[in-house]
Amino acid sequence: KEIVVSGIRSTGFLHLGNYFGAIHNYIRMQEEYNCYFFVADWHSLTTHPDPKDLRGNVYRVLAENIGSGLDPEKVTLYAQSDIPEIAELYLLLNMLAYKGELEKVPTFKDKVRQNPENVNAGLLTYPVLMSADILIHKAVKVPVGKDQEQHLEMSRNFAQRFNNRYGELFPEPQAFTYGSQLVKIPSLDGTGKMSKSENQMATLYLADDDDLIRKKILKAKSDAGPTEMNSQKPEIIENLFALMKLVSAPDVVTGYEKAYNECTIRYGDMKKQLGEDMVKFIAPIREKAKSIQEDTAYLQKILKQGAEKARESAAKTLGEARKLIGIHYY
Numbered sequence: 001k002e003i004v005v006s007g008i009r010s011t012g013f014l015h016l017g018n019y020f021g022a023i024h025n026y027i028r029m030q031e032e033y034n035c036y037f038f039v040a041d042w043h044s045l046t047t048h049p050d051p052k053d054l055r056g057n058v059y060r061v062l063a064e065n066i067g068s069g070l071d072p073e074k075v076t077l078y079a080q081s082d083i084p085e086i087a088e089l090y091l092l093l094n095m096l097a098y099k100g101e102l103e104k105v106p107t108f109k110d111k112v113r114q115n116p117e118n119v120n121a122g123l124l125t126y127p128v129l130m131s132a133d134i135l136i137h138k139a140v141k142v143p144v145g146k147d148q149e150q151h152l153e154m155s156r157n158f159a160q161r162f163n164n165r166y167g168e169l170f171p172e173p174q175a176f177t178y179g180s181q182l183v184k185i186p187s188l189d190g191t192g193k194m195s196k197s198e199n200q201m202a203t204l205y206l207a208d209d210d211d212l213i214r215k216k217i218l219k220a221k222s223d224a225g226p227t228e229m230n231s232q233k234p235e236i237i238e239n240l241f242a243l244m245k246l247v248s249a250p251d252v253v254t255g256y257e258k259a260y261n262e263c264t265i266r267y268g269d270m271k272k273q274l275g276e277d278m279v280k281f282i283a284p285i286r287e288k289a290k291s292i293q294e295d296t297a298y299l300q301k302i303l304k305q306g307a308e309k310a311r312e313s314a315a316k317t318l319g320e321a322r323k324l325i326g327i328h329y330y
């Protein structure tokens with residue numbers, strides 16, 4: 001079976017972008033591939049989370065993944081920090097990563113702009129740690145959203161550089177989705193992507209209660225209606241349709257598309273419909289995740305079991321990497 005790796009940072013509540021960019025693919029992939037999925041707790045440290053919150057965030061990410069349909073019996077599910085081999089591979093790969101190329105990464109530049117007070121080396125070398133996460137299991141496919149496409153290109157570069165310098169070890173990992181293109185779930189205010197750590201009213205979380213879901217959708221940016229057709233940028237209208245296509249029945253979507261083309265659309269109605277369909281989609285995941293999250297003993301068992309399996313695979317790769325580099329003395 002082909003090897004798959006993917007991770008989600010423990011930076012807060014999971015949202016629809018995480019679901020459709022990542023988890024949705026995980027659930028299908030678990031039937032066909034040898035999957036390693038992890039909670040990226042080290043990656044979350046770039047923003048210095050309160051130690052009191054970290055543990056709860058890790059449990060939540062785990063519970064929300066399982067609540068969405070991920071089966072810990074079918075995949076290896078673990079916390080990144082339980083695999084010290086990843087940190088060692090990260091150190092080794094850092095020697096092959098150049099400061100200039102890391103500084104040019106658009107997500108790094110964004111973070112510098114957003115928070116110039118905290119431009120730490122962890123932030124700069126984020127793509128190197130991400131590459132270590134992937135290469136440690138010699139993964140060939142990585143289910144991610146569109147926002148990670150460029151990081152994966154860097155992972156391929158690092159793999160290639162290692163192979164060229166020391167000998168063939170790593171396959172080149174490819175971003176993967178079942179659809180024809182990587183997914184980007186837009187935020188409800190039309191300004192970017194949904195994200196755990198940005199505008200909370202513009203992001204739909206898997207933990208949102210029914211009324212909050214309805215409220216957020218009603219507040220989403222859209223045209224005022226038939227009288228002011230296309231007064232907003234078309235991408236914003238696209239956003240509502242994009243969300244509707246994910247959760248509403250196909251005939252409902254076609255109905256609104258027709259109304260849009262005929263200039264008879266009422267965005268208020270469309271939002272109400274989308275709100276109800278979204279509630280139907282999110283509520284069962286939320287409730288399941290909630291009950292799983294309360295069962296700490298169960299989550300701890302999964303983490304321990306997953307760490308054991310993941311370390312086995314990680315230790316094997318790291319041993320090979322050390323040997324190729326020349327780190328073997330007795």
Ligand code: ATP
Pocket residue numbers: 007008009010011016017018019020021022143144145146147148183184185186193194195196197198
């Ligand atoms: P943060 O806000 O902390 O940066 P995030 O919400 O962007 O977090 P990550 O933990 O960095 O999420 O990413 C987890 C996975 O979810 C990745 O595969 C990423 O590509 C995917 N993802 C995140 N946001 C979106 C989105 N809006 N659309 C599609 N995929 C997304």
